[in-house]
Amino acid sequence: MAAAIHVNMEKMAQAVNVSLPLMFVASLLGGIFGHFAIHFLTIALLYLNMLNLYYLFLQKTHALLSNFGIMAQLRYVFESVGPEFRQYFFMSDVEERPFTRVQRAEVYRKAKGVDSSLAFGSQMDFDGSEYKLRHSMFPLNVDQVEPYSLTLGEERGITTAFTMKKPVMISAMSYGALGQNAVRSLARGAKLAGIAMNTGEGGYPKYHLMEGCDLIFQLGTAKFGVRNPDGSLNDELLEKVASEPNIKMIEIKFSQGAKPGKGGLLPKEKISPEIAELRGVPMGKDVISPTHHVECTDAESTVKFIRHVQEVSGLPVGIKFCLGRATQFAQMVMEMKAQDVFPDYMSIDGSEGGTGAAPRGFMDDFGTPLFIALPTVQDILMEHFVRDRLKLFAAGKLISPGLQLMAMSLGADAVYTARGFMLSLGCIQALQCNANTCPVGITTHDPALTRGLNIEDKAQRVANYVHGLEHDWYEMLAALGRKNFNELAKDNLLVPAQAESAKKARQTMMLRKR
Amino acid sequence: MSTAVVPKGKRKGPPPLLVWPLQIFVAIVLGYAGVSKLAGYQDAVEIFTQLGMESWGRYIIGLIEVGCAVTLLTKWASVGALFSSGVMFGAMLAHLDPDKVGIAVTVAGESDGGLHFMLALAVLVGSVVVLIVRRRELPMIGDTL
Numbered sequence: 001m002a003a004a005i006h007v008n009m010e011k012m013a014q015a016v017n018v019s020l021p022l023m024f025v026a027s028l029l030g031g032i033f034g035h036f037a038i039h040f041l042t043i044a045l046l047y048l049n050m051l052n053l054y055y056l057f058l059q060k061t062h063a064l065l066s067n068f069g070i071m072a073q074l075r076y077v078f079e080s081v082g083p084e085f086r087q088y089f090f091m092s093d094v095e096e097r098p099f100t101r102v103q104r105a106e107v108y109r110k111a112k113g114v115d116s117s118l119a120f121g122s123q124m125d126f127d128g129s130e131y132k133l134r135h136s137m138f139p140l141n142v143d144q145v146e147p148y149s150l151t152l153g154e155e156r157g158i159t160t161a162f163t164m165k166k167p168v169m170i171s172a173m174s175y176g177a178l179g180q181n182a183v184r185s186l187a188r189g190a191k192l193a194g195i196a197m198n199t200g201e202g203g204y205p206k207y208h209l210m211e212g213c214d215l216i217f218q219l220g221t222a223k224f225g226v227r228n229p230d231g232s233l234n235d236e237l238l239e240k241v242a243s244e245p246n247i248k249m250i251e252i253k254f255s256q257g258a259k260p261g262k263g264g265l266l267p268k269e270k271i272s273p274e275i276a277e278l279r280g281v282p283m284g285k286d287v288i289s290p291t292h293h294v295e296c297t298d299a300e301s302t303v304k305f306i307r308h309v310q311e312v313s314g315l316p317v318g319i320k321f322c323l324g325r326a327t328q329f330a331q332m333v334m335e336m337k338a339q340d341v342f343p344d345y346m347s348i349d350g351s352e353g354g355t356g357a358a359p360r361g362f363m364d365d366f367g368t369p370l371f372i373a374l375p376t377v378q379d380i381l382m383e384h385f386v387r388d389r390l391k392l393f394a395a396g397k398l399i400s401p402g403l404q405l406m407a408m409s410l411g412a413d414a415v416y417t418a419r420g421f422m423l424s425l426g427c428i429q430a431l432q433c434n435a436n437t438c439p440v441g442i443t444t445h446d447p448a449l450t451r452g453l454n455i456e457d458k459a460q461r462v463a464n465y466v467h468g469l470e471h472d473w474y475e476m477l478a479a480l481g482r483k484n485f486n487e488l489a490k491d492n493l494l495v496p497a498q499a500e501s502a503k504k505a506r507q508t509m510m511l512r513k514r
Numbered sequence: 515m516s517t518a519v520v521p522k523g524k525r526k527g528p529p530p531l532l533v534w535p536l537q538i539f540v541a542i543v544l545g546y547a548g549v550s551k552l553a554g555y556q557d558a559v560e561i562f563t564q565l566g567m568e569s570w571g572r573y574i575i576g577l578i579e580v581g582c583a584v585t586l587l588t589k590w591a592s593v594g595a596l597f598s599s600g601v602m603f604g605a606m607l608a609h610l611d612p613d614k615v616g617i618a619v620t621v622a623g624e625s626d627g628g629l630h631f632m633l634a635l636a637v638l639v640g641s642v643v644v645l646i647v648r649r650r651e652l653p654m655i656g657d658t659l
Binding site for chain 1: 565566567571596600601603604607608611614654655657658659
């Protein structure tokens, strides 16, 4: 059958290339000797012929166009509309990446405050290769579950300790990565829902601060907003930022799941006067985000830097990283023990984390996935008896309540999500965050695109999403038979066989290294 | 935000500002021509009668011309230039065929001395220059030009 409907593109292209000039001549003669209106066709054919001849004989960049002419354009046209076609017509509800339609629909429904129940059965395959929550034989009533509460900085007994009442936060997204309407919608939503929001490494968080929500200031490797001209930390500026009443914590970012170990470059074209001011960088010059903090070159200097930031800011200070080599992490924990300095939290970013822009190799091939990294970190902290000195956060595609509870069962005290909140703002997963063309106006500064993002309306959706999550957490906790979030443990989880074998491989490796 | 995709290759920056006066000139002449066709000025009616396209052809061409005049002043100027040059190629076909309109147009018994033809030629050249300068801005095919 396939042969019968097969289209020989080469022959078709040849036919088109021969017939286009002939049709042009015929039309020209028709217009001259027949009715003048035929020249409408003459003109169209004239242009098609000129384009075709240019493709065939003049341009050298596109081999396909050179060989086949205008017909080959069809390929580019089809290719350019391919993603949309696949998304709308051909991909099943569980096929798309990073988030399937089923996953996204749950967020959309929670954000709109409509029923998110499903009928007739799961769309997923059940073959034992997936994590599952193990419920209790004796579930509790939902009202028996104690309200969540987590206090950051209580281990150090500081007066600025920060208490969270919900185990979810908006993960790091800067003004720059997001447009101002998106930042303000999220910040207002966070305020409505009573959760904290991370500012991302976008310098002074002017737009995040506008809505009065609790903020976690992120200190990236370039230290935007609190840097000296050479890229080192400016203590005075950090003190000033930390004295903002809404900034509750500082997060030192060491690496990011989407591109661990990679710095970045802020091209001079993107540095508007506003960006230059907020980030503390000069205009007209590319600014390089180094791969690491200049102060941190080994475990010793890193732990010293953490203590320095804790002392200067006076706030709870966390660190964010994507787990690379577990042995190095273990060394750092030992160094923390030696200096008796611990960050107030560690945020583990899985390699599945999102980003505005990163090379494919870093996105796809670097870093430890969250559900491997999290138990690794948890185990190492336990082995050194320091798990009670700090809190653990987890991040990486944790957009649904089930996944969030799984992360908490693997050791996390709270979870971060960025894309979950973007979806609640109405993200349609167009995958254009790096292009300033976000069709729903979230990751763009184009006023024509951001105008569709109504802050008031979207803030409510953000809050609805959190409330929807909260509703599910408590129901799920009751089903798991756990009275409190901190009772969640690994025996809540069905860990698939291949994850177990990965853990064994890691342990063997650790033993060998020691 | 910290990394950005920097476009590479031969793609050049924005076209020189010098084409803007040309666009404005073309838009003015084209706008006048279009309005005179839509309003049914005597010369337009006579030309389209000679072409055997009165009045439907006059309205179609008039609409295209006015549309092009407007788009030539926006960021879709490349599309405006494409269509206006097409219409003007058509005008050339009409003027250069002595059986149809001819180079000198006779309106109410008087010859215009080739004025219509000269204006059409000027608009044609202007549109083609704008089209060539802005060819990369054309939708769909711009990337390959």
